[in-house]
Every structure is written in structure tokens, then in C-alpha cells.
Amino acid sequence: MSSVHLVSQSGLAQEIRARTHVLKADEPVGAGGTDTGPAPYEILLSALAACTSLTLRMYADRKGWDLGRIEVEARFLRDANGEESIRREVFFSLPQAADSQERLAAVWEKTPVTKTLKRSLPITTTFRPAE
Template sequence: MATVSLHSHLHYAQQISARQHQLCADEGAAMGGEDSGPNPYELLLSGLGACTSITLRMYAERKGWELGDIDVRLDFYRDEAGGEHIDRTLACSAPLSDEQRQRLLEIAAKTPVTKTVRQGVAITSMWK
């Protein structure tokens, strides 16, 4: 379904290949990195946000709803007890009814990446 590869030459900077696309990741200066790209949590949120926006657009197109521009903001944080949370805020430039907004919230809760993050996924590691 998806494959990426990463290469790290020096320090924390990562060169990421995803199909024909090249990305980078790094830690911010406060974490000892050079801030040459988003940090891993920002990349995780980016995937969740992209999936959310794409899924909402697909759903709205099937319904014949105009959304205009879609904005998704995601905030990751840990509470005092160490629990991890993601807050997702949605906005569209087109006017929507309360019923449409509620239905889109329901759809956002069911996007493929949302489901993966919520349920977790098995990760197997091995040396080449």
C-alpha cells in the first residue's frame, strides 16, 4: 500500500524517498538538529491531515457539495499523565450547513489514516 525509504548521512537529517518524491526530515535546533525539514511527529500529522483533506474532498464531490478551500490543523500533545492526543480542526471556505459540518466530522473520524492511528499497527524491525 505504501513504501518509503530513508537515508541518513550525518547527524539527524533524513533523506526520504517515496515513489518519485524526495522529502526530508530533521529535528529542530532545540532537539539538536539543523531544522532542515519537519520532525517525525510533524510528518505523522502531515499524513493524517492530508488523508483527512483528501477524504473530505472525495466525499463532498460524491455528494455534490462545494467545500472551497479545505484547511486542516493538527496539534499533537501529551497531557500531564503522559497520555498522547491529537486535536484536529477543520475549516472550509464555502458555507456549509450544520448538518454538512456534522457529517464531515463523522467522515473525518473514519479516514483510513485516522483508523490506523487509532487502532495502532504492528511494526516488525529487522537488519538487512
């Protein structure tokens, strides 16, 4: 399946290798890092958002639906009791019929990364319609 190789020379900055790609991970300066890349939770949220968007695009393309621009915003939350969750918002720049929105909502709930993360924490998704 998928794998990555991580290298850390010193400090909190990390070099991540995934196939032929090189990514960075770090912590913000306020958390002791040098801010040379996204923090680990930001990378986790990026994986969820990317998987959501590309899965929706593949599905819509197969159906012949034009979604326009897809935007996905994801936030990691931890409440006062230590309970963790993710809030995700999905936006299409082109309006969609109600039945299409329902089908697309069913698709984003079944994306591979969504299914993996939902095994350990809740993900709440809202749809922001085109204006």
C-alpha cells in the first residue's frame, strides 16, 4: 500500500519522502520548531482534505457533473475534556441539484482517509453551497 520514509537531522524539522516526492514537516516557532513546513496535524488534515476533493472530482467526472472549483477546509478540534474531532467543510463553485448534493455527501463520507480516521474520531462535514 502506501509508505513514507522520514529523516530528521536535528531539531523538529522533518523531511518526508513519499515515492519521488519530498515534503517538510515542522512545528511553528512558538511550539519550538522553525516553521519550515506544516505541523503533523496539518499534514493529517491535508490528507483528509485532499482525499475528499480528489475522490469527489473522480466521482463527478464519471457522472459527467461539473462541480467547478472544489474547496475543502478541515479543522482539528480538542475540547476541554480532551475529546478530539474533525470538522470538514466542502464547497463547490458551481451550484448542484439537491439529489446530486446528497450523492456527493454520501461519497465524501466514504473516502478512504475519512473511513480510516472515523475509526478513532468523529468527523462532522458541512456543505457550503455556491453563492
